[in-house]
Amino acid sequence: MHAKTKTMLNLMAVAVLGLFLWWADDNLDGYQIQILNLIAVNIILALSLNLIYGFTGLFSLGHAGFMAVGAYVCSVLILSPEQKEMLFILEPAFDWVREAQAPFFVAVVAGGLAAALFAVLVGIPLLRLGDDYLGMATLGFAEIIRVLAINAPRVTNGALGFKGIPDYANLYWNFGWCVLTLYVIIRLVASNSGNVFKAIRDDETAAKAMGVDVFRQKLLSFTIGSFFAGVGGALLASLLATIDPKMFTFVLTFNVLMIVVTGGLGSITGSILAGIVITILLEWLRIVENPLTFGDWELQGIPGMRMVVFSLALICIILFRREGFMGKREFNWDWVTRRFRNKAGRHAG
Amino acid sequence: MPADTILETKNLSMRFGGLTAVKAFSAAIPRAGIVGLIGPNGAGKTTCFNMITGFYRPSEGQVLFHGRDITGTPPHRVCNSGIARTFQNIRLFGNETVLQNVMIGCHLRQKTGWWQAVLSMPSSLREQRAVAATSRELLAVVGLEDLAGENANSLPYGAQRRLEIARALATQPSFLLLDEPAAGMNPNETQDLMRFIRDIRTRFNLTILLIEHDMKVVMGICEHIWVLDYGETIAAGPPEAIKSDPKVIKAYLGEEAIPNA
Amino acid sequence: MTWAMFVQHTLNGLTLGSLYALIAIGYTMVYGILRLINFAHSEIFMLGAYFVFWGITLFYLPWALAIVGAVIVTASVGILVDRVAYRPLRDAPRISALISAIGVSFFLQNVTIVVFGALPRQVHRPAWLEDPILMGDVRVLPLTLFVPALSLLLMLGLVWIVYKTKPGLGMRAISKDIETSYIMGVPVNRIISLTFGIGSALAAASGIMWALRYPQLQPVMGSIPGFKAFIAAVFGGIGSIPGAVIGGVMLGVIEIMAVAFFPDLAGYRDAFAFVLLIVILLLKPTGLMGEKLEDKV
Incomplete structure (x- = not known):
């Protein structure tokens, strides 16, 4: 298929998504819209981790840390000075924290940039480590971020966190950022820089021998991925309207890792599909955890059941289908038209 | 000397x-x-x-x-x-295609960076095409031009050795x-x-x-x-x-x- | 700080440290053999504690029986985890097994929440453990003396197994080279099961003593001690049993002392261990006593 046709089809797909959102905004209830919003944010987070781990092979467990950075920076920028005055009851906020203000888009970008800055600072020492050690060290970093958030009440309001964060993150913002993330990561992965990332994942030694500055490229991938993790965290803060240090534990990273592994390490399509399916399942299983009443009947909720199901699912995927839904395969328009033609051919025959 | x-x-x-x-x-x-x-x-x-x-x-x-x-x-x-080299125990980028393997070798001499690729700048697109063309030429030199789209892992042993040489040549x-x-x-x-x-x-x-x-x-x-x-x-x-x-x-x-x- | 307080802090540090050390041994043994960070190990620690109090409150078992039973059951869970979640992944990339381990960790933690509820439960200690012992000006709980002593005993038993018995020889052989051990007729899978069993039993012992020392049960109680024990294992040199013991004890003592000397830093207590982890990984990734693993080009 011609490249121009594909560009047209991609633009049409985005337009269809836009129309769907416009329809959804008017016709779906608040709960359904919330799920759609979470899908967009989870896809952003999954894509960013997939770039780091799936494409570049850097086993990072620090996603929750970068999300926290993005969430806090964005929240501080969009909360009004009056709100912040009220919120900071442990200790008064620093002046610069109270006065800081920015429009939502700028605040989200700032959240992403702050996360990227942390990624550079953390990456320079840590990316020299291999596989599992890198995982544990980045996990340690995320925990340190959490402890810092608790112990810096003049910036983060300590353990209480923020409430009443303005809910700017509507369907259009979330999906807009989602499409932007998708575009950047697709372009990146399809370019020769993307090939270099994959080379590092496959064989670091050979990549060095091919003149690849492995450390620099790792840092690049890690920083870009963390930028989008920060963006995801920023959107999530505005979407949920509440953040506190307890929210950014390892469970959050686990959920993102779960989506990436289920979709397929190194498959963008997989991350999107798994992002949709798992977000819906996560919300759907929430029902199991809450008490239910059918007329006179009352069913007790089973707390913990959701994570039992998900951890079990992750184990099963790793054991029986390690490549996830998609392996390393990607969606392709050619593939669609071929299907279409085959069908048409059969009908004609 | x-x-x-x-x-x-x-x-x-x-x-x-x-x-x-x-x-x-x-x-x-x-x-x-x-x-x-x-x-x-x-x-x-x-x-x-x-x-x-x-x-x-x-x-x-x-x-x-x-x-x-x-x-x-x-x-x-x-x-x-x-200075370029090959390895005794062949070390290809196994999950990547034959063409991608050679293109990775070209990366070293590339002038446009990642962000130009992300922004789809003309200079970057041009270079990307040039890199692909050079890589195909190198594959022709080692006689693998017909296998450009195959996974490097799926090549027979001899072809893998030749691909390693083509990849090394790509670094000029x-x-x-x-x-x-x-x-x-x-x-x-x-x-x-x-x-x-x-x-x-x-x-x-x-x-x-x-x-x-x-x-x-x-x-x-x-x-x-x-x-x-x-x-x-x-x-x-x-x-x-x-x-x-x-x-x-x-x-x-x-x-x-x-x-x- | 008075002399008596210093002694008291040292003893507290030793207690905490030996609890870390017992968990760290499990991490280090499994890593030494399989190059796997057994992420689920902290949940094994937690289960050990839960099983004892389950036995006591549900089946009215006497303490001794409940403890022995809990250790055996926990060890079996450890072996089962390896059989089900790790063994099929022996030939897979290393990170696959680690992801599986993370899954198991969440699974065990949440199954515990489903069965016992998420809320903390109080532990009722036997009365004789409540009366402090007075030694001059130093007041200590009996556990503070008992924990390091029992831990030492368990560790000596472990040393005996690893260095003086045939299965111990097998363990050492596998940690040097698993393939060759296999070819030489070492019953690799059985020895690995034994390793998981021993590691889990020690973690269970640690969990039980932990629950007595800090009398509370909680499904997430394993996470922080588990992490810290892992860090202790890395600190001591992962793969080395003496390293795990020294690392664990040192981490415990340092932690207690840091908080005692700098009370302002108490809020950063949990971050301290992670900073230590990152510093060690960067400066001396082989730890205090670890062997160097070289990458072959």
Whole structure:
């Protein structure tokens, strides 16, 4: 298929998504819209981790840390000075924290940039480590971020966190950022820089021998991925309207890792599909955890059941289908038209 | 250093703990030559490669490339200065296609960066196309142009060796190190390989240093040979001299094999 | 700080440290053999504690029986986890097994929440453990003396197994080279099961003593001690049993002392261990007593 046709089809797909959102905004209830919003944010987070781990092979467990950075920076920028005055009851906020203000888009970008800055600072020492050690060290970093958030009440309001964060993150913002993330990561992965990332994942030694500055490229991938993790965290803060240090534990990273592994390490399509399916399942299983009443009947909720199901699912995927839904395969328009033609051919025959 | 020497090693030594893997390896390699490094298994040949290409920092000694000291430079910079290599136990990017493998080699000389690719800037798109074209040409040189879309892992052994060479050529080296290029080849393929090595030397203005066990290849194409045994250089010279050197025969065949010893 | 307080802090540090050390041994043994960070190990620690109090409150078992039973059951869970979640991944990339381990960790933690509820439960200690012992000016709980002593005993037993018995020889052989051990007729899978069993039993012992020392049960109680024990294992040199013991004890003592000397830093207590982890990984990734693993080009 011609490249121009594909560009047209991609633009049409985005337009269809836009129309769907416009329809959804008017016709779906608040709960359904919330799920759609979470899908967009989870896809952003999954894509960013997939770039780091799936494409570049850097086993990072620090996603929750970068999300926290993005969430806090964005929240501080969009909360009004009056709100912040009220919120900071442990200790008064620093002046610069109270006065800081920015429009939502700028605040989200700032959240992403702050996360990227942390990624550079953390990456320079840590990316020299291999596989599992890198995982544990980045996990340690995320925990340190959490402890810092608790112990810096003049910036983060300590353990209480923020409430009443303005809910700017509507369907259009979330999906807009989602499409932007998708575009950047697709372009990146399809370019020769993307090939270099994959080379590092496959064989670091050979990549060095091919003149690849492995450390620099790792840092690049890690920083870009963390930028989008920060963006995801920023959107999530505005979407949920509440953040506190307890929210950014390892469970959050686990959920993102779960989506990436289920979709397929190194498959963008997989991350999107798994992002949709798992977000819906996560919300759907929430029902199991809450008490239910059918007329006179009352069913007790089973707390913990959701994570039992998900951890079990992750184990099963790793054991029986390690490549996830998609392996390393990607969606392709050619593939669609071929299907279409085959069908048409059969009908004609 | 004579004017036409491209690479010189001076007293290159490598010790691992108490073990001396290579001891005082000194060699001057003439520009545009094809030279060989031979010796029994474990003699320290690959260690020499690793020291020259920056994977090991020598315990002692120097590596001079174009008269410049490159001792202890990290591998990617060594490659950038014009030294490319292949590996004894083939190391391709297995999950990537044959074409991508070669394109990764081209990355080093690319001028546009990642963000230009993300923004789809014309300069970047143009370069991307140029890189793909160059890579296809290189695949044609090694005879793999028809397999460009295959996964590197799925290639047969011989083709993988050739792909490794194409990938090394993509970094535009002036000096190429081949680690056992003829391993696992039958005599016919070996003949082709020898022709191929001579061919790429002229075509790409290369100097080639190779490690090889197949004596037919070594004696057939190398103009100068260094022989290592237990890390020591036991002989150096043109093939004819090496062939009849008693020390070399002893190293390869053992004491009793030498007539009139 | 008075001399008596210093002694008291040292003893507290030793207690905490030996609890870390017992968990760290499990991490280090499994890593030494399989190069796997057994992420689920902290949940094994937690289960050990839960099983004891389950036995006591549900089946009215006497303490001794409940403890022995809990250790055996926990060890079996450890072996089962390996059989089900790790063994099928022996030939897979290393990170696959680690992801599986993370899954198991969440699974065990949340199954505990489903069965016992998420809320903390109080532990009722036997009365004789409540009366402090007075030694001059130093007041200590009996556990503070008992924990390091029992831990030492368990560790000596372990040393005996690893260095003086045939299965111990097998463990050492596998940690040097699993393939060759296999070819040489070492019953690799059985020895690995034994390793998981021993590691889990020690973690269970640690969990039980932890629950007595800090009398509370909680499904997430394993996470922080588990992490810290892992860090202790890395600190001591992962793969080395003496390293795990020294690392664990040192981490415990340092932690207690840091908070005692700098009370302002108490809020950063949990971050301290992670900073230590990152510093060690960067400066001396082989730890205090670890062997160097070289990458072959």
